[in-house]
Amino acid sequence: MLIPTEPIWVDQDDQLAELCARWQQQAALAIDTEFMRSDTFYPIAGLLQIGDGKGCYLIDPLAINSLEPLRELLLNPGVTKVLHSCSEDLEVFQRWLGIVPAPLFDTQVAAAFAGLGFGMGYANLIKNLLGIEIPKEETRSDWLQRPLSAAQLKYAALDVAHMLIVYGKLLQLLKANERLEWVKNDCADLVANARKADDFSDAYQKVGFAWKLREQELAVLKALCIWRETEARSRNIPRNRLIKEASLWEIARKKIQDAAQLQRVADIPSRTLKNDTETILKIVADVLAQDPSTWPERLDPPLAQSEGPLMKALKNFVREFAEQTQLPAEVLIRKKDYEFIVRSGMNGGQYSLPARLLGWRHPLIGEGLLHIARQQLIQKGESL
Known part of the structure; x- marks a missing residue:
């Protein structure tokens, strides 16, 4: 299949509105952003790229005034927004458009669940699945300058040109492994967390x-x-x-x-x-x-050395499960989840799981982690 990679510049309101109306009928769109954040708290949108399988459209945030068609498109529940490593992109959309796109599909998250590796960069993912090399020289360039250079335009277009093909291949792998719902759940969590109101109390x-x-x-x-x-x-x-x-x-x-x-x-x-x-x-x-x-209560100090055996046992369990299922341990559990489990049983309490391990992760590793923790507690009691 010939993938269109020629950049199509969009800087007129009526042009964008027409495209958004057309894209409302698509099942999925490839999306990326370029932004600047060198000396500001918030990212400044420099470019929005959308790939629809027929063209690579570069939308100029500095020129577009009428943003409502874009907001409606990005919130359309019937259009999946496909992004790679989307956390910073979501910040851009919140600041620029006041929304968090949904539903979304993060190809970096999906690649990890598909067994391709944790935290894989977009260029490596393209090379892995399609055998195509894409340039990354313009990553740190000035995206607020106008006009953008030919190299910047090419770089920006290539960031979405192949994404829908990659999306299709990842869907096949995830369906074959029966892991698609896990990815959808974790991507929905990304959206929910991005939409949470600011809370600085902790x-x-x-x-x-x-x-x-x-x-x-x-x-x-x-x-x-x-x-x-x-x-x-x-x-x-x-x-x-x-x-x-x-x-x-x-x-x-x-x-x-x-x-x-x-x-x-x-x-x-x-x-x-x-x-x-x-x-x-x-x-x-x-x-x-x-x-x-x-006054707030004092915070817990670092875990004592005596908790080391339990921590090691929990990590070994997850590591073995990850090796058996070819899933990166990092997508299953985070460091703070281990600590939550260990601390929950300290001072004679009953071991419990953090919220993240109560969903689809619970039958996979949650029950096993609790069993190990409780066994350690029993053994500790017997040795006293």
Whole structure:
């Protein structure tokens, strides 16, 4: 089959509306985005590529004004949107169009379930399934410049030219292995997670060494992290350009209450010290004035060495299952899932599973993981 790869430029509202009306009848579309994010919090859409099997269309976000036909297309439940490693693309659509496309099919996720490897790049996937080499030299180029270079146009077109063929081959592999529903479920989870409202209340829990802080110090860190998340978005600047997590941790640990102390904290940008010192000190002072009942509980420290045998047993079980089924262990379970299981049974509790292991993963590995954990508990009791 001859795959069209010539880029077709789209920068007129009526042209896009006509194409979207036609694409509403398609079962699936190949989609990709190019964007810039060097010094902003949010990605800036530079290009939208759509492949329909007949052409590679490059839609110019800098020229198109009427976006409703595109929103309707991307939300049409009858049109599957095929993307590769879609997490950043979903951010682009949220910022540019205010939507998360659905239903979607992520070819990187599908490739892992098809036994082709975890985290496979698009160029490698094309080479693996089609034997075609595609260039990647323009990955880091400026997608906001106009006009785009011939090399950029070719690169952008090739990113969607072969995707529907790859989609068809992946569908065949997944149906043969009876894994298509697993991929659909995980892709639906990607959409659901992308649509969740911003919640910064637990951002402090992701800060390195936050577990070392006492309750009041954690309360300060929590408030500072909420401020950083809110302000970075409001000012549209990267988080670290405002202030780094390590600096927030230091402010919280010392409960800094004056400007001279704040200036001695390492790595705080001079602009932040100039513009935000008063705000930061007020955040700390307000938390210190709060009732202790409002403070968060201390975070769990890293797992003790004594939990090592159970962790090893759980990982060995998944590794053996992954080898038997030719499924990457990474698509079955995440590091934090192991930790959840181990922690759930500490201090005499009953072992339990995280939500991610209660769906289709439950009969595959969830039940086995619980059995291993409970057996370890029984053996530990017998040895006492």
